[in-house]
Amino acid sequence: MTTQPESSTSTRPTGGDHPQDKARCREGLDPFFSSAHGFATDGKVHLNGNSLGPPRDGLTGELENVVHGQWSARQVQGWFRDGWLDLPRTIGDKLAALLGAAPGQIVVAGETTSTTLFNALIAACRLREDRPVLLVETSSFPTDLYIADSVARLLGRQVVTESGGGFDLFLQENGTRVAAAVAAPVDFRTGERRGIGPTTALCHAVGSISVWDLSHATGVLPVDLDANDVDLAVGCGYKYLGGGPGAPAFLYVPFRLQQAVDLPLSGWHGHARPFAMSPTFEPASGIDRGRTGTPPLLSLVALNHALDPLLHVGIHALHRRSRELAEFFLECLELSRPDLLEQLVSPRDADRRGGHLALRIPGAEGVEEALAERGVLVDSRPPDLVRFAFAPLYVTREQVRHAVHHLSDVVKEAR
CATH class of the missing domain: 3.90.1150.10 (Aspartate Aminotransferase, domain 1)
Incomplete structure (x- = not known):
């Protein structure tokens, strides 16, 4: 109690x-x-x-029901009879309501925030293959800096880190060289906000892709992804969402980019026909292309359970x-x-x-x-x-x- x-x-x-x-x-x-x-x-x-x-x-009762009432009773059939296969999209649509997005644009593939950010950054660079720079805020969470550096080394790009107004100034003066600009709406140390709308508009003015890490904002701050015309966004399932230890991350891809985005982690659940077992990858037409392998069911169940009161409020x-x-x-x-x-x-x-x-x-x-x-x-x-x-x-x-x-x-x- x-x-x-x-x-x-x-x-x-x-x-x-x-x-x-x-x-x-x-x-x-x-x-x-x-x-x-x-x-x-x-x-x-x-x-x-x-x-x-x-x-x-x-939560314990919810998990026990899945383990004893579904998994034990139906085993592999639970994927089809109990909605397990749909959970990445089901949870994504719930998150959409908290993040100011229409349904069908967010998926919880079952990956970590680091993996999901890697996926988004590679995809952003592929959308702007002729641009050499990845722009990242100096005060970003360390993972964002590490992943950006890894992506840059992998693709032969250059990482530029700028803080505060310097980030905006670099976009204004050198934005035509920037493939993707990575930022967070909340500084993980100080809590200071960065306006999603103005920064995204700066990116679009110079043709670069905006990539947002929403981990410290999701569930506590309106971010209005659709209204702010955000290109790509990721975020974790813990912190204010309360999904529990290691709760999986989410990926936002707006409808306007879903056919164009080329995600590097092309697992079988992201295939247009996953059960055809085709040797050649054909991405799903919608947000399902952001899925990878078999999702971690129990973690998804815990996150799904955590979201209901947030949505109610x-x-x-x-x-x-x-x-x-x-x-x-x-x-x-x-x-x-x-x-x-x-x-x-x-x-x-x-x-x-x-x-x-x-x-x-x-x-x-x-x-x-x-x-x-x-x-x-x-x-x-x-x-x-x-x-x-x-x-x-x-x-x-x-x-x-x-x-x-x-x-x-x-x-x-x-x-």
Whole structure:
């Protein structure tokens, strides 16, 4: 059973203006409050945006039903009778609703984010074979930098890394040399946002392919893939989606590119007629060409189960909730530890950041470990950043206040 952390007994001002009083008052009126009890949190405060959130209650039953009711009962026939073969598209269409895309443009092939990004980057370069440059943001997640470098070496291209405004300036001045520009709408360290629409428009103005890594945005930030005319996008199934350890990644290919895109990983499930067992690869006509081999069924089941409450709430309400929780965190800091608030490296303007906040705190890894001992799960990024992620469905205001209280104590004890 999910339990809430006990309230702090530390001395505090009295009166209804204190964040603790506000938290308790608001929880009583908060439509999200009851949803927090639908997750197996083990009484901990989950502010870790690293990889995992808590599983939804009922996941064990869902998996047991698949194992005992489908796999054991029907074995190989489960692929055809229980919808297993359709899950990569079924989940893709669910994700489309969160990502602002029409159905039929997202597939969850069962690959890792790294593999999926490799697939997308090669495909982007094949769409622009006469262009020598892969442009990547300097502050990208390391995997994006590693994969871009590998693709460049494989295809004889050049990687150019630029940060912030330099990324845009390079597109404006050298964009006709850029095959693909790789960016993320949320900086994985600071949470700072990059506008998908303006950056994609810059790419299109010079004829380059936009490739977006949505891993730190999916499930917490509206990205409006279709409206922003995005070319290719990938993202993971964990973090805010809560699909569990190693949850598979997704690939977005809009209808306008599906016939032209040439993906390098051409597995049999991406064939136009997979059960014909043809010796020659013929890509499926639609998003199924993004599929590779036999998908990991149990991982897909877990991800599918995690998506339902997110879809029920909707991406705009999820985003509002995450913003409210982050603002409450900052409000609590301002009242109790203004010195820590001064160490905020994330944008103070909520419109300029994603779903997490980062503070610069010496000994960040030790702070993370000390908070974990107190039941508050955060994550650190070297050399000195501590990140706090505000997943909308299972984090409450009272938990946020609880986290700030323990953060204050941990930092005080470390000095």
